[in-house]
Amino acid sequence: xxxxxxxxxxxxxxxxxxxxxxxxxxxxxxxxxxxxxxxxxxxxxxxxxxxxxxxxxxxxxxxxxxxxxxxxxxxxxxxxxxxxxxxxxxxxxxxxxxxxxxxxxxxxxxxxxxxxxxxxxxxxxxxxxxxxxxxxxxxxxxxxxxxxxxxxxxxxxxxxxxxxxxxxxxxxxxxxxxxxxxxxxxxxxxxxxxxxxxxxxxxxxxxxxxxxxxxxxxxxxxxxxxxxxxxxxxxx
Ligand code: 5RP
Numbered sequence: 715x716x717x718x719x720x721x722x723x724x725x726x727x728x729x730x731x732x733x734x735x736x737x738x739x740x741x742x743x744x745x746x747x748x749x750x751x752x753x754x755x756x757x758x759x760x761x762x763x764x765x766x767x768x769x770x771x772x773x774x775x776x777x778x779x780x781x782x783x784x785x786x787x788x789x790x791x792x793x794x795x796x797x798x799x800x801x802x803x804x805x806x807x808x809x810x811x812x813x814x815x816x817x818x819x820x821x822x823x824x825x826x827x828x829x830x831x832x833x834x835x836x837x838x839x840x841x842x843x844x845x846x847x848x849x850x851x852x853x854x855x856x857x858x859x860x861x862x863x864x865x866x867x868x869x870x871x872x873x874x875x876x877x878x879x880x881x882x883x884x885x886x887x888x889x890x891x892x893x894x895x896x897x898x899x900x901x902x903x904x905x906x907x908x909x910x911x912x913x914x915x916x917x918x919x920x921x922x923x924x925x926x927x928x929x930x931x932x933x934x935x936x937x938x939x940x941x942x943x944x945x946x947x948x949x950x
Contacts, residue, residue, distance in 0.1 A: 721943030725840035729941030730754035733802045733838045739768040742795045744828040746803025747775040747821035759785025774828050775821040801832040806851040817854030817929030829934045837938045852903035854929040865924030877910030
């Protein structure tokens, strides 16, 4: 079974399609990044072409910008748009309080800025992303290249005091080289196992010199649309 028609991909697809029902003409829409968000962008593109939906999109990565352009979705920058009506994005994990781990695709910085500029953030995810406690998915932290080993040591010291069950910090690689974000930074993936206090950890991480942003999204998401592999959709 290929990735594009796997049960998980169907779950992502149905969640993404349902989310697009929330978009109306005249809206400024933040466009997330990742495979679930790509389904949403394709469905938005279909509505733009076939239904005359009039929106302007703000992409959260160069990959999403490229896809949206191919599909004929009018785009602008966040600076031009000012604020957004809604952002629709995927997540790597979410809990019952709608706290998220994001950044599996490396776009967490733009994703967080765009979500924070939006009146509403809708997360679209397959049911497997719903967890009781965050942390099984490695927490991405975007760091500057300058002094990155020193930044890693500061983060390791911070984790020694944190309410987590794992402490490994690994620089992300792609194709045998260090992963580079759209902003030219790197990603440190923190294998924490269990995050006891997400708010405290997020605040502590962002005080480390060299940390640009972390992948904990707190008080940003207000709706989650959960897709199941049998095609059912739940809204929470
Ligand atoms: C990218 C993200 C993605 O939303 C997250 O990784 C989920 O991806 P996918 O929809 O492919 O499972 O945060 O930075």
